[in-house]
Amino acid sequence: MASSSSLLRLTVLAVAIAAAAAVAGGADDGGNQREFDYFKLTVQWPGTFCRRTRHCCASNACCRGSNAPAEFTIHGLWPDYNDGTWPACCSRSGFDEKEISTLVDTLEKYWPSLSCGSPSTCHGGKGSFWAHEWEKHGTCSSPVVRDEYNYFLTALNVYFKYNVTGVLNDAGYVPSNTEKYPLGGIVSAIQNAFHVTPEIACSNGALQEVRLCFYKDFQPRECKVESILLQDMSLLKSSCPKYVSLPAYVSPAGCAGKPFSVFIISVTW
Numbered sequence: 001m002a003s004s005s006s007l008l009r010l011t012v013l014a015v016a017i018a019a020a021a022a023v024a025g026g027a028d029d030g031g032n033q034r035e036f037d038y039f040k041l042t043v044q045w046p047g048t049f050c051r052r053t054r055h056c057c058a059s060n061a062c063c064r065g066s067n068a069p070a071e072f073t074i075h076g077l078w079p080d081y082n083d084g085t086w087p088a089c090c091s092r093s094g095f096d097e098k099e100i101s102t103l104v105d106t107l108e109k110y111w112p113s114l115s116c117g118s119p120s121t122c123h124g125g126k127g128s129f130w131a132h133e134w135e136k137h138g139t140c141s142s143p144v145v146r147d148e149y150n151y152f153l154t155a156l157n158v159y160f161k162y163n164v165t166g167v168l169n170d171a172g173y174v175p176s177n178t179e180k181y182p183l184g185g186i187v188s189a190i191q192n193a194f195h196v197t198p199e200i201a202c203s204n205g206a207l208q209e210v211r212l213c214f215y216k217d218f219q220p221r222e223c224k225v226e227s228i229l230l231q232d233m234s235l236l237k238s239s240c241p242k243y244v245s246l247p248a249y250v251s252p253a254g255c256a257g258k259p260f261s262v263f264i265i266s267v268t269w
């Protein structure tokens, strides 16, 4: 018969193994991650992002010269928890570009990669920006978003419906390499349009990302529950100064729109 101290040791071991499995869930099959609470659509500003481009490549939309994106583009549609954390890598369902072949042209335009790097995917590899977003976030979006195709299509639909670029332009916040705009004014413009407060992220004083949150039926909601809002006051603590820039796109030095001219030739012929 087991002594009470060995029973205790076994219990402690079992609890430790269970806890480790829960933390590691994202890296494995993700089966033990609980269902998410809400969605967050994050859009990024190419004018800010493209300033950091050091070299060009065909996969980087910053390198498209005059055809580079002039609107906010999608970073991702992320399932999140109310406590400010999020699940990741929820299944072994690897990215398959064939499944979204009918969406590729639209995704190239509105959900392009803004860098040449290959981000990590969930199971030890590297892949495209889309592969990263699907494996890390898309796989955690069920049961609302059933499969890869539906995940990308849903993100596009929400992005088109909640047009951050249009709202900011209409409020007079247009790309400029000389102006600075009040962060409060930008937030108010989005609040007035969508009746929720966005999260805003900046890089070196320039607006980099706008994040909008949604219930699972894609009605807009606040990103954080009130108690968390009070705790961290995400806006006040944001990476943004009181006045932010919205940089106009400048072709990255040394890129000279090269991959774009290759693209033109293939289209013309």
Ligand code: U2P
Pocket: 040, 076, 078, 080, 086, 133, 136, 137
């Ligand atoms: O903010 C840095 C990175 O953390 C991930 N993130 C952030 C907030 C959130 O609500 N959910 C979330 O997943 C993003 O990771 P990525 O998709 O870029 O790998 C975000 O960029």
